[in-house]
Every structure is written in structure tokens, then in C-alpha cells.
Amino acid sequence: MAVFCCAALGATGGAHGGEAPAHTWANPVDVDYRYNFEQMNEGTSYRTGADPAVVRYGDAYYLFMTLADGYWRSTDLLHWAFIKPDRWPFDSEVAPATLVADGKLFLMQSATEPRPLLVSTDPARGHWSFWTRLLPPVPGAVSSATEWAIKPGQLPPGPWDPGLFQDDDGKVYLYWGSSNVYPLYGAQLDMKFGDAAEGEGKRLAFASQPQPLLALTPAEHGWQRFGQDHTDNRTTPFLEGAWMNRHANRYYLQYAAPGTEYNAYGTGVAIGDSPLGPFHDAPYNPIGEKPGGFVTGVGHGSTFEDAYGNVWNTGTSWIGANWTFERRIGLYPAGFHADGQMWVDTRFGDFPHRMPDHALKDGEDTFTGWMLLSYRKKATASSSLPAHPASAVTDENPRSFWVAASNAPGQTLTLDLGGERTVRAVQVNFADYQSGRYGDAPDIVTQFTLEGSRDGAQWAQLADLSHETRDRPNAYIELEQPARLRYVRYVHGHVGAHTLAIADLRVFGNADGPRPAPPTLVSATRLGDTRDAEIAWTPVPGAVGYNVRWGLAADRLHATYQRFADQPTHLVLHSLNKGVNYVVAVEAFDEHGVSTLSAVRPLPANAKAQP
Known part of the structure; x- marks a missing residue:
């Protein structure tokens, strides 16, 4: 490789190291999604992340998700570090709930029977203890053994897909439910803090009987219909993923529908004047939906404020290449209009966005304006399996992918952008084709370099992740300076999977010239x-x-x-x-x-x- 000054590409340097000083992000969120054991008996290996719960505690943000065996911490919502807790009684939590109350961070897993409620005042170091080793049984709920023999007046086992919320008066509420039969439920908890919390068994009880809060009505609401693009009218849709926020004396009960395994998985909201309703479905639902693009699906997540008061929404995105429930997570700007209408902005939701360092003004956009330069562009590779050619990496489809003939250092994947462009960022989205991994291991790390060229003959380094120490299934790299080039090349170092597979190599920036005319x-x-x-x-x-x-x-x-x-x-x-x-x-x-x-x-x- 010919090495020359990056200034020849119109840049003063590349993004070096695994943690460049990025100011932008692109969905899916760039975290080390974990390999899990969920389909091990079927021989299916994949990384996944779903049902994100993000909470701000102290000066940091904490991200919990399904099947992670731990959680992530960030101080800027851009760089996330995985934390393996010292006390973790969960057999890998599913759809967890979080709560910040009394100066403590609480964590509850989904369950069909009494399970622990954990508490921490030092989550940065992974220190947790029991608030109670066993939650009290949900009043009126049957046991998991009799789940399908529910009589009138009884509730299904739970709380599954829980959500926790503390109101301004200090009262705590629990919301839960995940079913295509039963509604979402809610109840007040008697959660004792301070001197009243005299031991695990006395710290928590139900203060009210559970009551149904919300049910789906797909005959009236098109977005609640099941299937791809809401086209399945025969299957009963799922209602799940409760999350509560209070804004201007209104209560916003968020929920997900119709199913996580489709592009149209979205977020709705029901609004009430008290934490337990009654709630009315917002006419502008869904507040969050992203059925098109590389990243699709935004349901079952969380809504939170950052350090500047900006509102964000997280959601679950669909991959579905190896198994139905192979997923990732996304982060989107959100907010409320003056009249109370809640919104989530998914426009260009898988293109780069700026992370603000201030309170956003009304109408201020986080979209960078960096456009997709790689769509349907010519791609060549050092080797390919016949059924998985290099052309798959520019189709904006995470369910098609290039597979190299071997997972050996030095394998290359090259894009021809069709002319010189100003490149600002690159996203490398790996696929799990016959990956053969389950759980965690020291060698599950992602290492590669990115190179750029104006003529295809002389190359300069754009980014160096050859010494990366964590897994990067959806590695997003913002260049320190824009680079003027025509070709982008991925040079392989290492992945923890048995095969090297890339779903999409996405390049962002701008071409010279005026923006397009508006369509009629x-x-x-x-x-x-x-x-x-x-x-x-x-x-x-x-x-x-x-x-x-x-x-x-x-x-x-x-x-x-x-x-x-x-x-x-x-x-x-x-x-x-x-x-x-x-x-x-x-x-x-x-x-x-x-x-x-x-x-x-x-x-x-x-x-x-x-x-």
C-alpha cells in the first residue's frame, strides 16, 4: 500500500483508535451486542439487543437491554462501556425496568413469578445488592404453571415487560404486560425508603389492586395491525413494553405494537391525568415508527431526558437474519409540543446525527445533512462465497450480506463511490453468518482498518481499529476531518465469529452540486x-x-x-x-x-x- 499524507485526500487526519472523539452517531447504536444462548440448542448463533431501558443516574447514562448479562454506561450518549456486575442473580434479564428513586438506581427483570429487585448506588463499578430477593406476587395473577387456565378476574403471570415510574409525590407505580390476548396492567407499589425500609421483605408491597389500563383496537388503528407494513389482518397483534413519563401534569403511558419481528414495530402513547388513568389513546399514534431504510422498527424502548433537558427515545430495531428475534437498538430525538402532543423523530433515523451539547431550540434538527454515498455502488472483495457476493453490502438490507471465503487478516472489501465525494463517516455492519459463538469470550472483539483513495492506486488510512478491545457489530466511525475520495476500503483484522460477514458498508458525506428538486x-x-x-x-x-x-x-x-x-x-x-x-x-x-x-x-x- 502506498502511504501518503491525508491532506492529499483533502483531510488533515483520520479517526485513530477505537474511541475517536466522535460528536455524531448513527443507528443502530454502536455497542457490543452480546452473543447469547437463546437458540443454542437449535444451532443458531447471533448477537442481539432489544427492549432498551435508558436512565440517567448521577452524571452518566445507563443502558439495560434484553439478554445482555450486564449493562452499558456512557457520559455522552455516544461512547458506551459494558459493565459486568459483581452480583447478578438473573439468568440474563429480559425487557428490564429501571427506576431512579431515593438516590438509588433500581433494576427489575421481566418475570412470570416472584424474582429479585436489585438496587445500586455505585452502578459504574457494577456493585448491586438486593432491595428484595423476591418481589411480592402480583395480586390476582395465576402461577406460570397455570398460565393458560386463566379464569375471569384473574391475571396472567407477571410482571412481564415491566415499567417502573415514580411520580412527583414520591409514589411508585408498576406497569406490565406482553400479550396478544391481555391488556397492559398497572398498580401502585408501597415502596419504602429511608428509615421505613427495614429489611428486604418489608421494603416492597402492592398498594393497590392491578387494573387493566390499555388494550389494542387494530380495527380502528391501522398501525396496530400485525405483519410486514401492517398487512396481516388475521394475526392478533401484540401489546407490550410499557413505559411511563410525566410531562406538564399529564401522564404518557407508552407501549409497543404490533410485533417486534417486523419492520413496522412502533411506539404508541396513551395519555391520562393520573398515573393509573383512565388513559385515552393519542390520535397521532404511532409516535414512533420507522418502516423503511436500513434500520427498521422503533418499538419497546424508553423515553428519557439528557443533561440539557433534551428528550430522547430508544427503540428496538429488527434484523431477523439468523432468527426471528435478532434485533438491535436505536436512539431518536423526541419531545412534546406546547399542546402536549408527544413526538419521536425517525426521519433519516439511520443516517448520522449530531449529539447536542446544549438544550435544543424548538425545531432544531440533529440531522447532520451527511447523505448516504454507498447505495447500490460497485463493491469488490478479495474473496466471496458464491451465495453472498460483495454487492450485498450496498443494498441497505441487513438480511443480505457478503461473506468472505475465509476469516483471515487482510481480506478486503472495496467500494467505488462513482466519483470523488466528501466522506464524513463510515459504518461497518457485521452479520452473523454461521458465527458459531455463544456467550462471551476474550477473543470476541472487532479489529479492522479503513482506507481511502482518490484514484484506486494510492491509499491513505482513514481509521485504525486494529487494536480495538471490544466487539463492534455496528461500528460507526466519524472521521476527524472530512476526506475527499472516490474509494473506501475495509481491511480485515479480526472478528470473534467463525466467518467474516458484512451486511452493509455504509458511507456518509456529500457530493458536489445542488440538492435535488422537490417531487410533485x-x-x-x-x-x-x-x-x-x-x-x-x-x-x-x-x-x-x-x-x-x-x-x-x-x-x-x-x-x-x-x-x-x-x-x-x-x-x-x-x-x-x-x-x-x-x-x-x-x-x-x-x-x-x-x-x-x-x-x-x-x-x-x-x-x-x-x-
């Missing part, structure tokens, strides 16, 4: 089933893709369906709610930037909008 929105038609609408627009020459955006008003187009330009320029939306008036618009994007919006068209509740 040809028609927006509410269909006979008013949960559905068909949107059609004119193609824009040179566009990489389009965002179909809809919402309750022109200044509240919070829902986005991302489409690529090699897909049809019409879309049938299945996410609408009966009786709700919407508006819709479309924007185009390419390697230069994003167009202005098309004209906004109405999608009235009870009549078809005419072209």
Missing part, C-alpha cells in the same frame, strides 16, 4: 378502508430516495416512510387511524442533500382526497 405529489387518496392511503409522486432525476412524511398538520409531519429510488414512486400506507384527519408530503434526497417538501395534501378521515 400527484395524489394522496384515503382508501375504502380508511386505515389505508395511497400516495403517489413524480420521480426526481438522480434521486437516491424519498421520504413520505405524514402527520396531523403541515408543521407536524412526524411520521416518515423512507423509500429508495429503485422502488415504485407510490406507496400504500397502512398506519392510519380511523376518524383522524392527516396531511402528507414527500421530499427527495440524493448525495447532495434533501429537497424542499412537495406541496402538502390532505388525507381527510371520511372522504377520499382527489388528485
Whole structure:
């Protein structure tokens, strides 16, 4: 390899080492998702992360998720360090709940029978103790042995998918439920702090009887229908993932539907005037949905404030290459309008975003404007298995992937961007093709280097992760300086899997030239089933893709369906709610930037909008 000054690429240096001073991130969140034993008996090996619960405790953020055997800590929401706790009675927690109360951090796992509630005042060092070794049984719930013999008035085993919340008056509430039969439940807990907490068995009890709070009604709410793009009307959807926030004296009970194994897994919210309701479903649901793009699905997560008061929402994203429940997590800006409407912004939700170091102003966007430069670009590799060619790494599909003929250092994967571009960031998304790993091991680390070239002959180093000490299944690297180049090359060092497989090598930055013209929105038609609408627009020459955006008003187009330009320029939306008036618009994007919006068209509740 010819080595020369990075200034020849139009940059003053690359991002060196595993922890460059990044200021941006791109979903999926770049953490060392753990190999687990869930499908070991079936011979299926994969890394996964789901059901994220993020909480701010002290000067740091803590991230808990399903099947992790520990948790992550960050001080900036960008760099996450895995913590293996010293006391961990869980057989790998599932869908955990967190609570900060009385100066302590509490952690509860999903359970179908009484299990521990843990507490820590030093989670940074992994020190935990028991608040109570066994939670009190849920009043009225049957045991797990009789789960399917539930009589009227009885509750299913639980609490599964729990959520914990402390109100301003100090009272603590528990929410739970994960079922396509039963509703979400809630109850007040008698949680004793200070001098009243005189021992494990006396610290916690139910202070009220559990009561049903929320059920799905997919016949009225299109986004609650099961299946890919909400097209399965035969399967009963799942309701799960309760999370509670209070804002301006209203209570926002968030929930996930219709199923984690599809692109349309979303987050809804029901609003009440007290912690146990009654709740009414928000007409603008889902507040979080991302059915298109590389990362799809945002359901079952958490909503929290950062150190500056900015609101964030986490969610579960679908991979599903090795097994149905292979997943990742995403982080998205969120917030509340002055009238109380809650929103989650998933527009360009898998492109780079800036992490703010201040309180965001109303309407301030975190999107960097760095565009996808790698879509459908030519890719070549040093070796490939016949069924997994290099071309798979530019299709924006995590379920297709390149597999090298051997997992040996020096294997290369090269992208030709088709011309010189200004490159700002690269994301390497590994796949678990016959990975053969279960649990943790010292050799499960990710090591590689990135190189760039203007002519394909002379190469300079862009990033060096050859001495990385952690696993990076979705390694995101922001270059310290923008690099002017045409070619990007991945040079393999090591992965813990038995094979080297990469789902997508995604490159972000900008091409020279003006941003695209806006598309013309040809028609927006509410269909006979008013949960559905068909949107059609004119193609824009040179566009990489389009965002179909809809919402309750022109200044509240919070829902986005991302489409690529090699897909049809019409879309049938299945996410609408009966009786709700919407508006819709479309924007185009390419390697230069994003167009202005098309004209906004109405999608009235009870009549078809005419072209």
C-alpha cells in the first residue's frame, strides 16, 4: 500500500483508535451486542439487543437491554462501556425496568413469578445488592404453571415487560404486560425508603389492586395491525413494553405494537391525568415508527431526558437474519409540543446525527445533512462465497450480506463511490453468518482498518481499529476531518465469529452540486378502508430516495416512510387511524442533500382526497 499524507485526500487526519472523539452517531447504536444462548440448542448463533431501558443516574447514562448479562454506561450518549456486575442473580434479564428513586438506581427483570429487585448506588463499578430477593406476587395473577387456565378476574403471570415510574409525590407505580390476548396492567407499589425500609421483605408491597389500563383496537388503528407494513389482518397483534413519563401534569403511558419481528414495530402513547388513568389513546399514534431504510422498527424502548433537558427515545430495531428475534437498538430525538402532543423523530433515523451539547431550540434538527454515498455502488472483495457476493453490502438490507471465503487478516472489501465525494463517516455492519459463538469470550472483539483513495492506486488510512478491545457489530466511525475520495476500503483484522460477514458498508458525506428538486405529489387518496392511503409522486432525476412524511398538520409531519429510488414512486400506507384527519408530503434526497417538501395534501378521515 502506498502511504501518503491525508491532506492529499483533502483531510488533515483520520479517526485513530477505537474511541475517536466522535460528536455524531448513527443507528443502530454502536455497542457490543452480546452473543447469547437463546437458540443454542437449535444451532443458531447471533448477537442481539432489544427492549432498551435508558436512565440517567448521577452524571452518566445507563443502558439495560434484553439478554445482555450486564449493562452499558456512557457520559455522552455516544461512547458506551459494558459493565459486568459483581452480583447478578438473573439468568440474563429480559425487557428490564429501571427506576431512579431515593438516590438509588433500581433494576427489575421481566418475570412470570416472584424474582429479585436489585438496587445500586455505585452502578459504574457494577456493585448491586438486593432491595428484595423476591418481589411480592402480583395480586390476582395465576402461577406460570397455570398460565393458560386463566379464569375471569384473574391475571396472567407477571410482571412481564415491566415499567417502573415514580411520580412527583414520591409514589411508585408498576406497569406490565406482553400479550396478544391481555391488556397492559398497572398498580401502585408501597415502596419504602429511608428509615421505613427495614429489611428486604418489608421494603416492597402492592398498594393497590392491578387494573387493566390499555388494550389494542387494530380495527380502528391501522398501525396496530400485525405483519410486514401492517398487512396481516388475521394475526392478533401484540401489546407490550410499557413505559411511563410525566410531562406538564399529564401522564404518557407508552407501549409497543404490533410485533417486534417486523419492520413496522412502533411506539404508541396513551395519555391520562393520573398515573393509573383512565388513559385515552393519542390520535397521532404511532409516535414512533420507522418502516423503511436500513434500520427498521422503533418499538419497546424508553423515553428519557439528557443533561440539557433534551428528550430522547430508544427503540428496538429488527434484523431477523439468523432468527426471528435478532434485533438491535436505536436512539431518536423526541419531545412534546406546547399542546402536549408527544413526538419521536425517525426521519433519516439511520443516517448520522449530531449529539447536542446544549438544550435544543424548538425545531432544531440533529440531522447532520451527511447523505448516504454507498447505495447500490460497485463493491469488490478479495474473496466471496458464491451465495453472498460483495454487492450485498450496498443494498441497505441487513438480511443480505457478503461473506468472505475465509476469516483471515487482510481480506478486503472495496467500494467505488462513482466519483470523488466528501466522506464524513463510515459504518461497518457485521452479520452473523454461521458465527458459531455463544456467550462471551476474550477473543470476541472487532479489529479492522479503513482506507481511502482518490484514484484506486494510492491509499491513505482513514481509521485504525486494529487494536480495538471490544466487539463492534455496528461500528460507526466519524472521521476527524472530512476526506475527499472516490474509494473506501475495509481491511480485515479480526472478528470473534467463525466467518467474516458484512451486511452493509455504509458511507456518509456529500457530493458536489445542488440538492435535488422537490417531487410533485400527484395524489394522496384515503382508501375504502380508511386505515389505508395511497400516495403517489413524480420521480426526481438522480434521486437516491424519498421520504413520505405524514402527520396531523403541515408543521407536524412526524411520521416518515423512507423509500429508495429503485422502488415504485407510490406507496400504500397502512398506519392510519380511523376518524383522524392527516396531511402528507414527500421530499427527495440524493448525495447532495434533501429537497424542499412537495406541496402538502390532505388525507381527510371520511372522504377520499382527489388528485
